Amino acid sequence: MARKGMMIPGQTKNVELCKGINGLDKVILREGRGCSAEVYLYGGQVTSWKNALGEELLFLSSKATFKPPMAIRGGIPLCFPQFRNHGSLEQHGFARNRFWVIDDDPPPFPSNSVSKAYVDLILKNSEGDGKIWPHRYEFRLRITLGPGGDLMLTSRIRNTNTDGKPFTFTFAFHNYFYVTDISEVRVEGLETLDYLDNLKNKERFTEQGDAITFEAEVDQVYLKTPTKIAILDHERKRTFELRKDGLPDAGVWNPWDKKAKMIPDLGxxxxxxxxxxxxxxxxxxxxxxxxxxxxxRQEISAIPSSYCSGQLDPKKVLLRE
Structure with missing residues (x-):
């Protein structure tokens, strides 16, 4: 196991491997302006993303359990080979419950980033996986903290079966964004789209509002979504911008008060x-x-906004290149 403060071979001072909660290995990514991200090898999961002011941008439950085989509640869990209960496996699949390793010899990743703050992880099939999902695979993940503080995750999943059989899967980056007050948040970019309502047995509906706002439990999967989605936090005057490629759908979830009380690892x-x-x-x-x-692939950024004072048109966020 890695010693505290040990540098990852082939990486730079922007990347540090150390011990986290309950002695679990984690990687800290740092950029010169003070931005940072933390990634646990358990689950290959980002658990923290901070801006240059040291403000946390991802939600992590105060009751999150860093005790395998329990999943970590918050950050960015990886849902593979199944998202939610869209299949016969356990909720959200098993990638978030496995120990990943640092990939010392990754294949080239196409990127226009000049960042030195990145880490490559890999997950391969184990004997235990074969009992519930009988396939061989390689799941490579690159996590990059950009010079401007943007957080980029690129997944590459390869079928390495030797029996000639294909396999099928669903996938999600399960982003938990930290917001000041959910009742003062709106999501732009999903209006007029069809969605599956998981609270109504996955029945299909069409979004009618000009934005998604929150006043009760929401658990929906929007279909054929644009490559950019904006999450506006009016209280904090901050806009999260989510850009994605190869991921046509977008889940939106908040458990609200009654469901939250039923989730043991959520306050x-x-x-x-x-x-x-x-x-x-x-x-x-x-x-x-x-x-x-x-x-x-997804890239998320957090930008200051003054939308609540009427000075920012959220549509312009979606058009920003």
Missing amino acids: DDEYKHMLCVQASCVENPITLKPGEEWRG
């Missing part, structure tokens, strides 16, 4: 400070033949 009132917007591929599952690879 009763913490639903007020979280919003999940998940870059996902759900409606049309991905099928890979042996040797084929799928890629999915």
Whole structure:
């Protein structure tokens, strides 16, 4: 196991491998302006993303358990090979419950970032996986903290079956955004789209509002979504911008008060400070033949906004290049 403060071979001073909660290995990414991100090898999961002011941008439950095999509540869990209960496996699949390793020799990742703050992780099938999902695979993940503080995650999943069989999966980056007050948050970019309502047995509806706002439990998967989605936190005067590629769908979830009380690793009132917007591929599952690879990518940024004073048109955020 890694010693505290040990540098990752082949990386730079921007990347540090150390011990986290309950002695679990984690990687800290740092950029010169003071931005940072933390990634646990358990789950390959980002658990913290801070801006240059040291403000936390991701929600992490105060009751999150860092005790395998329990999943970590918050940050950015990886849902593979199944998102939610869209299949026969356990909720959200098993990638978030596995120990990943640092990939010392990753293949080239296409990127226009000049950042030195990144880490490559890899997850391969184990004997235990074969009992519930009998396939061989390689799941490579690159997590990058950009020079401006943007957080980028790129997934590459390859079918390495030797029996000639294809496999099919669904996927999501299960982003937990930290918000000041969920009742003062709106999501732009999903209006007029069809969605599956998980609170109504996945029945299909069409979004009628000009934005998504929150006053009760929401658990929906929007279909054929644009590549950019904006989450506006009026209280904090902050806008999260989510850009994605290869992930046509977007889940939106907040448990609200009654459901929050039923979730053991979530504080009763913490639903007020979280919003999940998940870059996902759900409606049309991905099928890979042996040797084929799928890629999915997301980039999230947090920008100051004055929308609540009428000075920012949220539509312009979605058009920003």
